[in-house]
Structure formats: C-alpha cells, structure tokens
Amino acid sequence: MTDPVVRNGKKVLCVEDERFISELYARALTKAGYDIVVEPDGQRALEVAQTNNFDIILLDLMIPTITGFEVLSKLRDTTVTPQLKAKIIITTNLEQREEIRKSIEDQADGYLVKAEITPRELVEFLSHLDT
C-alpha cells in the first residue's frame, strides 16, 4: 500500500464538486501514478475537457452551472467537441430514470456508483480501461 509513486503518464480529469470526494480520489489516483486535475464546475469542466488533454474523465452528474449529463452530451457531440480521446466514466450517487440511463449507456465508457466503490477500487476499475 505504500509503494513509491510510479507515474504511468495517464491524465485524469475529475469533475467533482464534493471536495472530500475529489480529495480522496486525487490521493488514490496520484498514489497509483496518474496525473489528476480536479474541476468542480460543469461549464469549466467542459472547457477543460475540450482541450483533449486527458485519458480519463471522471464525471459527476450533480455539479454546478451545467449538469454532468449536459457535459457528457456536449463532449459526445462532434459539432461541439472534436473527437475526444478520453474515456468518460460517470461517477454518481444518483438514480437515473430509464431514458437517462439508456442515454448514458450510449455515450459513456463506464459508470460507477461512488458509494459502492472505495478509492482503491476506483483505481482497480480504471486499470482495466484500455487507455
């Protein structure tokens, strides 16, 4: 558990407005060698993501200014965002109605219930992503 940090060079954008959660994720991901950027605001997160600088985007749905679902739709809309290289993983504690759920399944690369997964388990989950 106390291995020295070996950078794997992968960049993660963590869109999360709950500071304690982003703190925990940043800690675990940094330890696992990821470069992590935290952005709590929806609109700014969209702009940051559009720089296409990330391998993984962890996207909360309930965030200020524009919702995570809107961010997801805009990132997947090629008229707004050029082809994104990042894998988008939705991280949420909310339930979705059928239509939203289906739409997320179409547009996102993964989906996590935050209460169901510890930071260590998140790292394990991300290690299985083909990035």
Add this chain to the structure above:
Amino acid sequence: MEYFHRFRQQLLSRLVLIILLENILVGVTWWGVTTYIELGGTETAALVGTATIVYAILIASVSAMWLTQPTKLIARAIMHVTPETAAKVEAPDPTTPAFGRELVSGLIHEVFELATTAEKTHQTITHTSDLRTNFVANSLPLPLLIFDANETILFANEVAGSYIGMPSTEMIGKSVYTVLDMLFPSEDTLDTWLADKKTKNATASSTWDRIKLNPAEGRPSRSFDLAAYYNRDNPDKFETMLVLFDHTKAYSQDDQAISFIALSVHELRTPLTLLRGYIEAFEEEFAGKLTADMNDFMFKMSATAQQLTAFVNNILNVARIDDDQLVLQLHEEQWGEVIRAAANNLALRAKVRGITIEYSIAPNLPTVGADRVSVLEVINNLVDNAIKYSGDSSRIIINTYLTANNLVETTVQDFGVGIPQNVLPNLFTKFYRDHHNRAQIGGTGLGLYLCKAIVHAHGGTVWVKSNKGEGSTFGFTLVPFANLNDEMRDSVNQDITRGAHGWIKNHSLYRR
C-alpha cells in the same frame, strides 16, 4: 267502493220491486179471467204459469235494457281505462240518462279515479326502473361499469366516463380492457379471475387493492381498489359489474413515502462514500503502525460502513421495484464463482459477530442466467439475516447444488433462534418483521421482500424452512443459462460488462 255497495243495494231493492210487480200482474190477470170464466184446477195452474212466464219475459225484456245500461257504462269506463282496450272504447258520458244516474256517474268517476291512481303507481314503478340504470348509476359517486360475457361494455356511468377520460356513451360496445388499462399488483387479475369464475361459478364477487390505471395520453395516473360482481345467468345479459374506489391520494402518499425514503437515502450515499474512502485511506496510511485494538476498531468501522451500504441499496432497490425501475440483465454466470466471491465479501461482516461462513459448491454446476449485482444482493440479504438471527451460534453454511428439476438451488443456513411456524408465510412480505424479534434485532423488513422480487425476476423461487430454536434455512433457485427463455436473456448492450459497483464498456477482463 262506497258506490259499489250502494249500487248493489239499489239493484236488490229494484229487483224485489220487479218481482212484486210481476206477482201483482199475475194476480190481477187471474182475478180478471176467473171473473168471467169458470176454470178447473189444472186450467188455473196453466193460466197462472203462462201469465207468470209471459209477464216475466215482457218485464225482463223491458227492464233488461234499463238495468244493464249502468253495467254497460261501467264496463265501457273500465275498458276505457285499461291500456289494451283504451283506444277502441270511448269514455262513457256520466250524464247519460240511466238507472240510478247519480250512482252510475259516481261509479264511473270512481273507475276513472282508480285508473288514474293505478297509472300513477305504474309510472312510479317504471320511473324507479329508469332510476336504477340512470339516476342511481349516474348519481353513484363511484365509477361503475357493466359488461357482458365477451367483456364488451353495456353500461358505464358518467363518473366512469370522467374517471377514464372518455364519454361514458363512447365506452359502450368497447372491450373493458381497452377502456380500462389496468395494472394489477399481483398475478391475480380481473381476467384470470373471470376466466376462473366462468368455468366454476354461477355468481361470484371479489375485490382487488392498489390497481393502477394506465392513463390515456396526458392524463395523470390513478390508483384504485376494484370490486367486481359476476353473474353468469343474469337475465339482463350483463355478466360482470365493476365498481372502482379511487385511492389515488392515499396510495400516492405511500408511494411518495417510499420515494422520499429513496431520496433521503441518496443523501446518505455521499457521506457513506466519504466514510468508506477515509476508512480505507486511514488503513493505508497507518498500515502496520496500528495496535491490535486499533486494527480491531478499524475493522469494525469498515464492516459497519459495508452494512450501511447494503442497507442503503436495499431501500433503493425496493423503491426501484415499486416504481417498476428495477432492470435486470441476465448474463451467463459461473455460479460457484459468484458464491465464492459473495462468501468472501461477507466474511468481514460475519467475523465482526464471531461467525464463520462455510460454503460448499456442488461439482459440475451448469452456468446460470443471473444479474450479478442483484443476485449478490439476494445472497447478501440472506447472509445478513442469518448473521442477525444467529444468536449464540457461530456457523453459517451456504450450499449450492443442482436439484432434480434441473435448477440451481442455493441455501443459506443458520443455527440460531429460528422462526415460529405461524410467521413463516409472511416473511417475504414488505415491511414484515417478526414482532417478537423487532425490539432486539434491527432491520427494515425489506430484505426478504427484495430477495423474493429479485429471484422471481430471474425466473426462480424462494423458500424458507425453520423451527424455533433450531435455526433457519433460506433457499432460492436459479435457472441454468441453457434453459433460460430467449426473452429473459440479456439482449441489451452486450458490450457492457456489469460489476457490483457499476459497468464498463468493451472489456471482457473486468469482472467484479
């Protein structure tokens, strides 16, 4: 009736007068004849006899008209007020000169009066029968539907019209099932009940609770109780009568209650995420530096956080089931592996209570069709229950094997307090808890309800065997993947790999 009595008396007295008159006439004739002619005994008898007959015929033929006229008038009066002959017979004029004119006109008036009263009574009766179908039915502040043997609507009251959102006259001739798109909470539905009654009973009645009405476009959904009356041999051709009792308000409060819980539970998830995250971070940071006591505390905190997560998931799942939002996706699963993972995952929670979980997996089990996340909930709930009710015993055994019916059965057995026989049938009911244990043992009464719903959605069944003081065994079956109906197999997004905590796309390696 006064006139009838007077009429009879007068008739009698007049008849007596006629008879007297005839006798006098006969007497006068006899006296007249014998004054001029000497008659013998036989001749006298012949004369008196002939005179009596001749006078009787004469008097009768004259008075017949006079006597029968009132009868004729009364007969006409009666015929005039009788509906069948009324058109053919004119009303008699009560002023017609007739014997006992006052009496006759009185009688005719009486007949007319009686007829009017009868007419009124008749009208009242007819009116009442109209009321039955129209006034009463339409005044009934409950939707009412009547339909025939083919479930075609014969009558719908106005309330039914506004309730369903279709003019009641438009419903007539339509199938009751097209007009009333009902969602029954169990398999006991109106059509199955009717099918059963049609073969077995002449008359029957039944009620159902908490039926949802799938509303027409743009209309709010309603919830009601339903009462049905069935009569196979009804002469009016109607066979079934339905009355709806709207409980939308009461039931929606219940539904809101569960949604409110679901909503509150979401609020629990964020602190829970943090709690689990910080416990893990703490363990990592202080690994190897903690005393045995501290490690034990951490371990208990961790187990408790896990238990809280399981509780939150139970509530959310019940809310999903009640909201028809529980979506299962059945994949081919190696059941032994699922059991092993579940047992290992639950070991921590059991160990906190000093309990060890043993498991035995029969060799050569076929793969099952299962929604991994949901079946893990089932095992979690059964094992959590076993832990709660273990008392002083320290063993829980999970067994899984193939039954004679080629189903994969899994049992969770404890050796604890057991369950009294009388409460066994209620165990899988929502919010049901053994009231003897409620004070000592916590729980929501949702776990077993959830297990039943999930197992049923997999095409399996749940059961329980228990004796007070000897522990309990809960079991459930799953269908081998090869035997699963095509529609039960997951047809949605095969690219997605689901785990207990979420899903990931295009990745066969990831399995939790």
